[in-house]
Amino acid sequence: MKAAALITCVALALPGALAAPGIDPDKFSLALASRALPNAPDGYTPTNVSCPASRPTVRSAAELSSNETSWLETRRNKSLSAMKDFFGHVQVGDFDVTSYLDQHASNSSNLPNIGISLSGGGYRALMNGAGALKAFDSRTTNATTSGHLGGLLQSATYVAGLSGGSWLVGSVYINNFTTISSLQTQKAGAVWQFGNSILEGPDTGGIQLLDSTSYYKDLATAVEGKQDAGFDTSLTDIWGRALSYQMFNASGGGIDYTWSSIAKTQDFINGNYPMPLVVADGRNPGELVVGSNSTVYEFNPWEFGTFDPTIFGFAPLEFLGSKFVNGVIPSNESCVRGFDSAGFVIGTSSTLFNQFLLQLNTTSLPSAVKDIFSSILGKLDKADNDIASYDPNPFYHYNNHSSPYASQTELDVVDGGEDLQNLPLHPLIQPERHVDVIFAIDSSADTTYNWPNGTALVATYERSLNSTGIGNGTAFPSIPDQNTFVNLGLNTRPTFFGCDSSNLTGPAPLVVYVPNYPYSTLSNVSTFTLSYSDTERDDIILNGYEVATMANSTRDGNWTACVGCAILSRSFERTGTTLPSICTQCFSDYCWNGTVNSTTPNAFEPTPMLSVRSSRAGAIMPTLLPTVVAVSAALFALA
Numbered sequence: 001m002k003a004a005a006l007i008t009c010v011a012l013a014l015p016g017a018l019a020a021p022g023i024d025p026d027k028f029s030l031a032l033a034s035r036a037l038p039n040a041p042d043g044y045t046p047t048n049v050s051c052p053a054s055r056p057t058v059r060s061a062a063e064l065s066s067n068e069t070s071w072l073e074t075r076r077n078k079s080l081s082a083m084k085d086f087f088g089h090v091q092v093g094d095f096d097v098t099s100y101l102d103q104h105a106s107n108s109s110n111l112p113n114i115g116i117s118l119s120g121g122g123y124r125a126l127m128n129g130a131g132a133l134k135a136f137d138s139r140t141t142n143a144t145t146s147g148h149l150g151g152l153l154q155s156a157t158y159v160a161g162l163s164g165g166s167w168l169v170g171s172v173y174i175n176n177f178t179t180i181s182s183l184q185t186q187k188a189g190a191v192w193q194f195g196n197s198i199l200e201g202p203d204t205g206g207i208q209l210l211d212s213t214s215y216y217k218d219l220a221t222a223v224e225g226k227q228d229a230g231f232d233t234s235l236t237d238i239w240g241r242a243l244s245y246q247m248f249n250a251s252g253g254g255i256d257y258t259w260s261s262i263a264k265t266q267d268f269i270n271g272n273y274p275m276p277l278v279v280a281d282g283r284n285p286g287e288l289v290v291g292s293n294s295t296v297y298e299f300n301p302w303e304f305g306t307f308d309p310t311i312f313g314f315a316p317l318e319f320l321g322s323k324f325v326n327g328v329i330p331s332n333e334s335c336v337r338g339f340d341s342a343g344f345v346i347g348t349s350s351t352l353f354n355q356f357l358l359q360l361n362t363t364s365l366p367s368a369v370k371d372i373f374s375s376i377l378g379k380l381d382k383a384d385n386d387i388a389s390y391d392p393n394p395f396y397h398y399n400n401h402s403s404p405y406a407s408q409t410e411l412d413v414v415d416g417g418e419d420l421q422n423l424p425l426h427p428l429i430q431p432e433r434h435v436d437v438i439f440a441i442d443s444s445a446d447t448t449y450n451w452p453n454g455t456a457l458v459a460t461y462e463r464s465l466n467s468t469g470i471g472n473g474t475a476f477p478s479i480p481d482q483n484t485f486v487n488l489g490l491n492t493r494p495t496f497f498g499c500d501s502s503n504l505t506g507p508a509p510l511v512v513y514v515p516n517y518p519y520s521t522l523s524n525v526s527t528f529t530l531s532y533s534d535t536e537r538d539d540i541i542l543n544g545y546e547v548a549t550m551a552n553s554t555r556d557g558n559w560t561a562c563v564g565c566a567i568l569s570r571s572f573e574r575t576g577t578t579l580p581s582i583c584t585q586c587f588s589d590y591c592w593n594g595t596v597n598s599t600t601p602n603a604f605e606p607t608p609m610l611s612v613r614s615s616r617a618g619a620i621m622p623t624l625l626p627t628v629v630a631v632s633a634a635l636f637a638l639a
């Protein structure tokens with residue numbers, strides 16, 4: 001059954017494979033120019049290095065790291081100035097936002113604190129999320145004109161991604177905080193060329209300079225290097241390497257790029273852009289199903305760890321792979337660097353998709369390619385195929401009294417959406433982070449036709465209710481059931497949750513829920529479609545732009561003002577500022593008011609609001625649907 005569904009997607013993926021090799025010097029030099037930091041000591045192989053004078057340690061999650069705290073101070077000035085630019089073109093009635101921000105600039109905790117959350121959902125999530133990020137980016141042409149939202153990205157403190165959303169975050173951050181527009185205009189063989197599926201590898205004309213055989217040889221060599229150095233590997237290692245060729249604009253698939261290097265790039269240190277966060281889940285010891293009480297991990301630029309009570313600690317990301325015992329590296333052990341390959345991080349967040357690799361046999365790729373792949377597979381522990389192996393476990397013997405992971409030498413980490421929390425909200429609702437508003441871009445495939453229906457929010461809400469357990473004191477706005485989402489149309493347009501902070505169980509952000517919805521394109525492409533022409537990709541990105549801007553405010557002339565009100569709402573409360581009347585109107589229009597209608601709705605089949613640009617998206621659905629459903633209910637809902 002599984003194979004049948006995937007054959008369909010592979011068949012869609014093959015046209016245009018294996019073009020003749022050729023080098024375009026232009027593209028090659030582009031690759032060498034705009035890079036962040038290829039600072040892994042030995043490519044993909046984690047390597048012993050001498051420890052820094054103060055040896056790396058695991059720290060308690062009781063507060064933010066000193067790195068984050070001091071970075072936030074630097075960031076504040078930059079995000080304040082960006083917010084003033086933003087409110088230069090986004091009017092909130094006749095309220096003078098710039099004066100308001102100036103007036104409160106001396107007490108920065110009164111200023112708005114913005115987070116952006118980019119859901120999972122494979123390439124659909126990457127593309128729809130990219131449309132929203134493009135809309136929020138002041139560098140996008142025309143995005144700072146009236147009716148648009150450019151500058152929201154520059155005003156934000158955090159950008160979180162999960163699974164397909166982590167591919168997007170990785171594409172932007174590992175490529176020097178590049179723009180979506182420039183990712184879209186890369187030439188053949190460079191990044192974001194989804195015409196070639198990930199199974200074939202990049203086109204041979206561009207910077208990657210590879211045919212499929214060399215591509216698989218590269219994947220194999222990298223993963224074998226890690227194995228030979230004594231590290232446990234799984235299908236996720238190959239998957240992460242493969243993703244890197246599609247997402248990271250560097251020769252050799254960006255093999256030397258570490259996630260921790262983001263913290264060492266000058267623009268990040270200077271607070272010039274928001275902090276990236278990638279979310280993954282933990283599989284509990286001895287369990288195969290990832291449930292709502294699974295541990296939620298975050299990768300931030302400095303650390304890997306969790307606020308959850310199951311571990312309640314953070315390990316230095318740069319030194320993952322070192323043998324920590326009770327939070328320290330014993331004096332007889334060396335420090336290890338290079339484990340936190342950027343591809344492995346986004347591969348970890350998206351382990352659900354690594355199963356695609358197993359379908360290589362069904363493609364028309366040459367048998368030499370299949371042989372190489374089979375030989376890698378033969379060396380992997382099949383039991384570990386669906387996880388990323390974090391071995392050694394950095395939290396070994398850490399919090400022995402309370403951690404179910406303390407006795408584990410290996411940590412099993414899986415796709416961030418497997419606990420149904422397909423929006424990466426967890427890092428953004430930690431009280432220590434004081435986020436005021438989250439723009440939650442939901443590209444989940446919840447309904448029969450791959451549209452979201454609020455499932456991700458419901459999961460986070462339900463988890464928060466267990467406040468003495470796994471929720472650990474995190475509050476979250478009340479969220480109605482999915483039938484209500486569909487019956488009230490809460491998934492057809494942006495909806496605000498938690499507007500009334502006095503109705504919350506603790507401090508929690510206002511959530512601006514922005515569901516994928518058809519404007520100019522049926523953007524509900526199947527999670528199992530691996531290949532997209534540039535036109536299809538660009539159509540979905542544009543649709544995502546329209547989702548975020550409500551068709552450049554043509555659907556509601558007050559939309560950008562309402563976004564402004566959502567940003568300012570918690571800040572207004574802290575400063576005792578009376579809500580401008582336009583915000584009263586906005587909250588009446590966009591806040592969920594507690595109404596519930598849980599009757600079973602009809603199938604949710606929205607049609608595009610604007611004239612349709614591409615017919616592919618809708619057309620493939622009926623053919624894929626029956627097989628997709630058969631594959632696995634869990635995959636279908638989660639991915």
Ligand SMILES: *[C@@H]1O[C@H](CO)[C@@H](O)[C@H](O)[C@H]1NC(C)=O
Pocket residue numbers: 033034035036176267
């Ligand atoms: C990264 O981007 C910034 C801003 O566009 C630019 O000033 C810098 O030179 C770039 N860094 C690299 C290494 O290309």
Ligand SMILES: *[C@@H]1O[C@H](CO)[C@@H](O)[C@H](O)[C@H]1NC(C)=O
Pocket residue numbers: 066067263264302
């Ligand atoms: C994080 O903070 C620690 C302690 O202040 C410092 O030693 C370390 O260099 C910082 N890490 C980075 C990547 O800046």
Ligand SMILES: *[C@@H]1O[C@H](CO)[C@@H](O)[C@H](O)[C@H]1NC(C)=O
Pocket residue numbers: 141142
């Ligand atoms: C930007 O706006 C101008 C004026 O409306 C228009 O002519 C131009 O095509 C727009 N550019 C893009 C990339 O949308």
Ligand SMILES: *[C@@H]1O[C@H](CO)[C@@H](O)[C@H](O)[C@H]1NC(C)=O
Pocket residue numbers: 284291293294404
């Ligand atoms: C998670 O919940 C399941 C039941 O829902 C329970 O059996 C299991 O012990 C829980 N795991 C942890 C680590 O709390």
Ligand SMILES: *[C@@H]1O[C@H](CO)[C@@H](O)[C@H](O)[C@H]1NC(C)=O
Pocket residue numbers: 358361370374377
């Ligand atoms: C692919 O095909 C080869 C040769 O038929 C076989 O040895 C191998 O096990 C297959 N691999 C998978 C993942 O099915």
Ligand SMILES: *[C@@H]1O[C@H](CO)[C@@H](O)[C@H](O)[C@H]1NC(C)=O
Pocket residue numbers: 445446447448453455482483486601604637
């Ligand atoms: C909402 O999505 C879930 C899967 O995430 C599905 O089980 C449920 O049937 C959907 N409900 C509606 C009303 O769409």
Ligand SMILES: *[C@@H]1O[C@H](CO)[C@@H](O)[C@H](O)[C@H]1NC(C)=O
Pocket residue numbers: 293466468469470471
């Ligand atoms: C609350 O969390 C604890 C610890 O994870 C778990 O044992 C318990 O089953 C959870 N309770 C509910 C109602 O989910």
Ligand SMILES: *[C@@H]1O[C@H](CO)[C@@H](O)[C@H](O)[C@H]1NC(C)=O
Pocket residue numbers: 141142143542545546551552554610
């Ligand atoms: C919205 O703006 C974008 C970019 O400026 C433009 O390409 C698109 O056609 C506009 N869409 C609508 C519905 O106005």
Ligand SMILES: *[C@@H]1O[C@H](CO)[C@@H](O)[C@H](O)[C@H]1NC(C)=O
Pocket residue numbers: 093556557558581582583585
């Ligand atoms: C925008 O809000 C104002 C109230 O502040 C209202 O009078 C006006 O009708 C709204 N405009 C639209 C297009 O809804």
Ligand SMILES: *[C@@H]1O[C@H](CO)[C@@H](O)[C@H](O)[C@H]1NC(C)=O
Pocket residue numbers: 488593594595
């Ligand atoms: C709450 O919202 C529903 C529609 O979602 C609307 O029918 C109802 O009138 C609203 N109630 C109040 C008190 O505004």
Ligand SMILES: *[C@@H]1O[C@H](CO)[C@@H](O)[C@H](O)[C@H]1NC(C)=O
Pocket residue numbers: 477478498503592593594
């Ligand atoms: C207010 O809180 C109650 C209790 O948690 C909840 O049932 C209700 O839905 C909340 N109302 C809104 C509008 O969030």
Ligand SMILES: CC(=O)N[C@H]1CO[C@H](CO)[C@@H](O)[C@@H]1O
Pocket residue numbers: 308309310312402467468472473474
């Ligand atoms: C608010 C809250 O309950 N925080 C707890 C989270 O978990 C850690 C570790 O178990 C506790 O120390 C905190 O008190």
